[in-house]
Amino acid sequence: MEQIIFYILAGVAVIGTILAITEKHPVHAILYLVTSLFSIAVIFYLLTAPLVAAFEVILYAGAIMVLFLFVIMMLDLGHPEKGIAPQWRQWLPALALAGVSIASLAAVIVSRHASAAAAAAPAPAPAPALPIREVARHLFQDHGLAVELVSLQLLFALVGALYLGKQSKGGETK
Amino acid sequence: MATTEKMTLNMGPQHPSTHGVLRLVLELDGEVITKITPDIGYLHRGVEKLSEHRTYHQVLPLTDRLDYLAPMHNNLGYILTVEKLLDIQVPERAQTIRIIMAELTRLESHLVWLATHALDIGAMTVFLYAFREREVIMETYELISGARMTSNFFRAGGLSQDVPPEFEKKVRDFIAAMPANLDQYEGLLTTNPIWLKRTVGNGVISAEDAIDMGITGPALRGSGVDLDLRRDNPYSGYENYQFQIPVGEKCDTFDRYKVRLVEMREACKIINQALDRLKPGPVLADCPQVCYPPKENVYNSIEGLIHHFKIASEGYPVPEGEVYQGVENPKGELGFYIVSDGSSKPYRMRIRPPSFVNLQAIEKMAKGAMIADLVAVIGTLDVVLGEIDR
Amino acid sequence: MTASTVDIALFAAKLGMIFFVILTLAAYLVFAERKVLAWIQDRKGPNRVGPLGLLQPLADLIKLLTKEDFCPIAADKWLFYLAPAMAAIPAILTFAVIPFGAPVTIAGRRVPMLVADLNVGLLFFLALSSIAVYGVAIGGWASNSKYSLLGGIRGLAQLISYELSMGLSLVPVVMLARSFSLADIVAAQATIPFVVYQPLAFLIFLISITAECKRIPFDIPEAEGELVAGFHTEYSGMRFGLFFVGEYINIIVLGGLATTFFLGGWHGPFLAPVIWFSLKTLAFAFFFIWMRGTLPRLRYDQLMHLGWKVLTPLALANILVTGWWLALRGDMMPLSR
Numbered sequence A: 001m002e003q004i005i006f007y008i009l010a011g012v013a014v015i016g017t018i019l020a021i022t023e024k025h026p027v028h029a030i031l032y033l034v035t036s037l038f039s040i041a042v043i044f045y046l047l048t049a050p051l052v053a054a055f056e057v058i059l060y061a062g063a064i065m066v067l068f069l070f071v072i073m074m075l076d077l078g079h080p081e082k083g084i085a086p087q088w089r090q091w092l093p094a095l096a097l098a099g100v101s102i103a104s105l106a107a108v109i110v111s112r113h114a115s116a117a118a119a120a121a122p123a124p125a126p127a128p129a130l131p132i133r134e135v136a137r138h139l140f141q142d143h144g145l146a147v148e149l150v151s152l153q154l155l156f157a158l159v160g161a162l163y164l165g166k167q168s169k170g171g172e173t174k
Numbered sequence B: 001m002a003t004t005e006k007m008t009l010n011m012g013p014q015h016p017s018t019h020g021v022l023r024l025v026l027e028l029d030g031e032v033i034t035k036i037t038p039d040i041g042y043l044h045r046g047v048e049k050l051s052e053h054r055t056y057h058q059v060l061p062l063t064d065r066l067d068y069l070a071p072m073h074n075n076l077g078y079i080l081t082v083e084k085l086l087d088i089q090v091p092e093r094a095q096t097i098r099i100i101m102a103e104l105t106r107l108e109s110h111l112v113w114l115a116t117h118a119l120d121i122g123a124m125t126v127f128l129y130a131f132r133e134r135e136v137i138m139e140t141y142e143l144i145s146g147a148r149m150t151s152n153f154f155r156a157g158g159l160s161q162d163v164p165p166e167f168e169k170k171v172r173d174f175i176a177a178m179p180a181n182l183d184q185y186e187g188l189l190t191t192n193p194i195w196l197k198r199t200v201g202n203g204v205i206s207a208e209d210a211i212d213m214g215i216t217g218p219a220l221r222g223s224g225v226d227l228d229l230r231r232d233n234p235y236s237g238y239e240n241y242q243f244q245i246p247v248g249e250k251c252d253t254f255d256r257y258k259v260r261l262v263e264m265r266e267a268c269k270i271i272n273q274a275l276d277r278l279k280p281g282p283v284l285a286d287c288p289q290v291c292y293p294p295k296e297n298v299y300n301s302i303e304g305l306i307h308h309f310k311i312a313s314e315g316y317p318v319p320e321g322e323v324y325q326g327v328e329n330p331k332g333e334l335g336f337y338i339v340s341d342g343s344s345k346p347y348r349m350r351i352r353p354p355s356f357v358n359l360q361a362i363e364k365m366a367k368g369a370m371i372a373d374l375v376a377v378i379g380t381l382d383v384v385l386g387e388i389d390r
Numbered sequence C: 001m002t003a004s005t006v007d008i009a010l011f012a013a014k015l016g017m018i019f020f021v022i023l024t025l026a027a028y029l030v031f032a033e034r035k036v037l038a039w040i041q042d043r044k045g046p047n048r049v050g051p052l053g054l055l056q057p058l059a060d061l062i063k064l065l066t067k068e069d070f071c072p073i074a075a076d077k078w079l080f081y082l083a084p085a086m087a088a089i090p091a092i093l094t095f096a097v098i099p100f101g102a103p104v105t106i107a108g109r110r111v112p113m114l115v116a117d118l119n120v121g122l123l124f125f126l127a128l129s130s131i132a133v134y135g136v137a138i139g140g141w142a143s144n145s146k147y148s149l150l151g152g153i154r155g156l157a158q159l160i161s162y163e164l165s166m167g168l169s170l171v172p173v174v175m176l177a178r179s180f181s182l183a184d185i186v187a188a189q190a191t192i193p194f195v196v197y198q199p200l201a202f203l204i205f206l207i208s209i210t211a212e213c214k215r216i217p218f219d220i221p222e223a224e225g226e227l228v229a230g231f232h233t234e235y236s237g238m239r240f241g242l243f244f245v246g247e248y249i250n251i252i253v254l255g256g257l258a259t260t261f262f263l264g265g266w267h268g269p270f271l272a273p274v275i276w277f278s279l280k281t282l283a284f285a286f287f288f289i290w291m292r293g294t295l296p297r298l299r300y301d302q303l304m305h306l307g308w309k310v311l312t313p314l315a316l317a318n319i320l321v322t323g324w325w326l327a328l329r330g331d332m333m334p335l336s337r
Helices: A002-022 A026-046 A050-075 A088-119 A132-142 A144-169 B047-053 B056-063 B071-086 B092-120 B124-145 B166-189 B193-199 B207-213 B253-277 B295-300 B302-314 B354-358 B361-366 B371-381 B385-389 C002-040 C056-066 C077-097 C121-131 C133-142 C146-177 C182-188 C199-212 C237-262 C273-294 C300-328
Strands: B007-011 B023-029 B032-039 B321-329 B332-340 B346-352 C104-106 C109-111
Touching (some): A026 C133, B032 B361, B071 B092, B207 B361, B253 B371, B346 B354, B354 B385, C002 C056, C002 C237, C002 C273, C133 C237
Antiparallel strands (some): B023 B032
């Protein structure tokens, strides 16, 4: 049952992402991306990581994509004819990088599969759902310094954004 | 954000807050308005031209359809102009009733202003409260003239008829309840932080600019210019009444709001004084060339019938000359300029509608503001399209 | 095998009940709003359809269903048709995590009075609330109308300004309850509701949910005096109805959440838990209606100002104070591994 759902979601995610790239219309592209993010969130939930699933939706689908949509609607980019389709040459680096990552993924899967087949181990038991308490303990006790550093970095970014916004708009900080 | 395209938004003529058929062509940068082009004329009926083909008596019904929220005051302005040409004296009782009705009209017009202004800013309840009170005024209109809006009540030389006996009590009761009602509106708005946020500092126009544009009425007084024709150029006996003329300081929407609310309270005081002065007596001047005879004469005597027929069929001749009479309409100075060639029809009539002149200020007041502010500015200017388009 | 059949039947019954109750409640909330507003405004309100006008929602439904389903020319058809559903579905989904009563025992098994006790229930709500705005934005954008577009942009701007303060105002609740699960949060308030400890957070949350369900004074995306009807200007018939009912479902759901987070959920003396929960939730609905009868509307930059410069710092300060308070009370989670 879970496997079927997983494959369906994975399919949706992959197709959604492909459509997000190929779609010329920015608003449609965003919606495809949101669909893909949503199905990835559900996959996370299936993988017993509900916290990650929730954050995936809140942060990516709910905050970042909303900002994208806001900017696109604000700038009125709703005219696909205005956007110039990327040339074949411009696709090349992206395709090369994508090829590298697909190749490495394939290599990993093949090697794992080979080793698993060699060991003939039974399928790994599903991991128990990780309580949020445990996640928090790991984050703030084992990696407390890193968390603080990251939050400090975010603060820098925030101040920087405020400064840039102030400069260009003359007093208005939004 | 350098690449934002300017958006042209067509606001009106069908729009909830353009108060009739005002059309504004807005140029927007995001939601900030960079240009406002008012487009008027959707309600043009050619009142000025029509009046050239009608007798002075027949022009009167056209005037209540100018500012249809203040019909009696329009009637008064026109009648006063004609009376100035005719140079006739109006009896005391008629004068007093005219003042009562003019001030009731001011209350009515301001109530509709308050209602729609508040509704545009989102305060829905004030709208219905104000219309509740307006309904009483409409009933009073109906009581004395038979019509709720197109009153057509005043006549050159006085009134079309005397008021019924229950008139005085109805007005007294209404005026007695009015201060509490005004407190109710103010309780919902005046100290409401959201209302203050939306109105304080909104639609500022300096006294100089307001004078330059010829703005009159509460919109001018809100900018601190102390000008009111009722005091400065009294008509219909306003010089005999005591009342304050409120003046704003900050030239913004909130000050105009305060000015109008104080004006409503002052209007109540004027009506009270007028009701105290109301004494029995004739309501039509003793001037048979101009005034219709009493109905019993028309029905019972051949002279009376002929008298009536003569005025009704060919009107009354008006001496040659040019006059201008301005009255302090609820919205500003309403002026009638009549050129008479001695016949019974105006040679030319020109109306100075306050809303038409006041509407000019809209670009000055709302440029650089947001759509929500523009809506507040339209409300605070209190324009009526019947008067702008004529 | 039979056991699981009973389970499934119970679950399905629960789902059906919830759907039926919420949809009926939403329809009657529309009626209640019209009636209460009428009482506030010194008029009668709907009183013609059925006794006391009680059949008015049915008449509205028939009217909406029989109206022309209009789609503007040059609108983005697919998205135009999809948007109302995108607005209504998250609102209904959120109810899945709200515990609306004490667990009861039916057929020998304990049935919790909520659909799914997620251990990230609170985050689930935040996630869905941030998704719900797509309906507004897409509906506004796909209509190919300038008023709708402005309404959609306003909806997005509004979400950005209240979402943060809403999330932050819930952090103290989690700190007190030590769980993201809504069932645990309710259980933690068995004796004293959190509003006693967290009046400020309650206030911030209340303001934020008012913005979330787009009610006066924050009905900025649809401000009828300014944008005609905002994002749903071009919608008609049942599609408009979906937006409309979605808004009222949202009121119920958000009222239920405020009850759960701050007013102790279904806890209460004497009355049955479900009744307590409904009473508290409907009190919020009444509060929203009351507010609509009293307040004017803010401008959208003023709401952003309020959200970013007033509510968010206050919520952050509140978190700090709550943290210190918990630490000083020696009530912290044990730090040892």
